[in-house]
Amino acid sequence: MSGVPIGWYIALSAVLFTTGLVGVLVRRSVVVMFMCIELMLNSVNLALITFSRLHGNLDGQVLSFFVIVVAAAEVTVGLALIVNMFRLMGSTDADHADRLRS
């Protein structure tokens, strides 16, 4: 493989994933958490494609398409949920959505 060595791709994927993970854990806005989840999904896609290239077969690429499709579906459902959550509670703060606790 010419150009960028494979380790960089994996590193980028790891950085993206960690960023997403930390974002989910530390941010309170549901929208941002949602975006972070998308980030994690796409970092995984990057890793899949990288390994696909490394091994020289298409398994990882096929799988990444599945991830993209599922992510697209997830986006529609997730956004709808967020919109409804905002309508119901007047905020998108994840820490406010704790009604089930009591």
Next chain:
Amino acid sequence: MIGLLATAEGGFSGEYVQAAAGTAIDFAWLIPVVPAVSAAVLLLFGRRIGKVSAAIAITAVGFSATLSTAVFLQLAAAPEDARNVVLVVAEWLPIGSFQVDWALLVDPLSGVMLLLVTWVGLLIHIYSLGYMDGDDLYTRFFAYLNLFVASMLVLVLGGSLLVLFVGWELVGLSSYLLIGFWFSERANATAAKKAFIVNRVGDVGFMIAMFLVFSALGSLSFADVLPRVDEIAAGTAVAIGVLLLIGATGKSAQIPLFVWLPDAMAGPTPVSALIHAATMVTAGVYLIARMSPLYAAIHDAALFDVGLLVAWVGALTALLTALIACAQNDLKKILAYSTISQLGYMFVAVGLGLQAAAIFHLLTHGFFKALLFLAAGSVMHALHEETDVWKMGGLRRAMPVTFATSAVGTLAIAGVPFFAGFYSKEKVLVAALETPGAELIWVIGAVVAALTAFYMSRWFFLIFLGDSRVPEGIHPHESPPSMTLPLVVLAVGSVLGGFIGVRPLSYATFWSLEGGFLFDWLAPAVQSFVGEELFFNELLAGLIVIAMSALGIATAYVLYLRPTDIVAVRERLGWLYQAMFRKFYVDELYERTIAEPGELMAEGMAVFDERGIDGVVNGLGTGTRDLAQIGRRAQTGLVRSYALAVLFGTLLISALFLGGTLLGR
């Protein structure tokens, strides 16, 4: 000359024949079935049928009465050794080698009972036309009456102890339904429950007796059991006899289970007349008469004469309740205690082994006590349901028919010669007169005769004679013909009924030991075991009883028709009057010894239930909840903390896998 009673001729045959096809007896099963079907129809469709329901009910009972008469006549035409007829209607319980059929026993004993139940039942149905007119539950009343008649006929016709027991329980049920007929008043509902529960005590005795009979002989059918009672071990036989007596004391309201009958007067008066005077309460007497071969065997075995115990129960009940009846003021209660007392007479005769005398008294009592109750109903009808005899008086002018028929009934029960009650009572006392060791029972019987004459005369005088004490604004009137007609018919029966048990000649001369038609008639069906030694001159004994009755009537006359200070008399009697008025505190005694401990026990059980059983169940509940209280702290409700948990979980699992893989290498 002393052809002593029925024992001399034949006696219990022990022979049973099958019913011939196509004859009246072959259709005897229709006798109880038709009123039962009528009851079912009235209960299901009564609301739509309306007033016609009474006609249906009366037709059904009329059919039974007619068929009963045909059966009786066919029985009478049969030769004497073919009068115990068994009729198997259908298979009921085939359990291995043990089988119970819907078997009927048509014999001289059930024959006369059939006539009594159906014809008196018919008269009381007709009477109810007028009495219950305008009642909201008119249809239901007739349905229940039909149900009762059907049940009583099953009891009477039952060909085995078990079928008899079915009838026994069914009459208990219909009695319960009819006592509590006006159930919207609490007192009536309570009285119904009391009757049912007290009867249940006796039923337990009956049931255990049945178990013992079955374990001893392997059968419950009368045709199997009665000829083989000698095979039962003496001790077992005594136990069966005593247990059957307990059952009989429940249904026939004897000591110690008589307390329900006075309260049963809460039901409509026709019910009191039919069930609680003429028919159902005689079931105990009928049962013991039916089992007479057993009591005869016990008597012969001389281990313990249960028959004498039966007689003593009857004598003491008769005395106790006759005393109570003397001090009551409710016209139906007086009759109720009188009924118990007369049933005591029947127990005396049946216990001493002269069943025919008991059945004789049962029949005549059925006539005159039904008459007196119906007359009481007629009086209450006229006085807007007033029951206090001190608020009556002088009704003879306003209600001539009720007055005249009541006079006949009173004379009959008081034991005045030429009226039915006189002859049957004398026959009962003959049984005591002939049994060695029963002298005291005879004395009690004679005293009760005086008391009976006294309280019934008091009843009659206070209601119909003397000056009117009827409150202002109530104008007594004679009842409609549907009510007076049965009175007249029963009055005729109360006069002529004596003929069935004495020979025409002794009817005129009052006194003879010899029994009449009924005694010969019952001979093949019952096993008499009365003694044959007189301990006293029979003519003198008879005259003494007549004198006692006259004394009773005269006393009542002086006290209630002459200007006598009745309150002073009561005070003179002191505690005795109080005890009589308070019914010898029997109800209070039962309240203290049985009802209150029972309540205490129930309360204890309730505490155990609440603290013990509920405690365990609730403890499990709260324990789970408390545990969950600890567990729920893990649930913060913060999405991000869940996410963190997922992260750590993932890391943990990854570490495990990676660690495993590394070590595996």
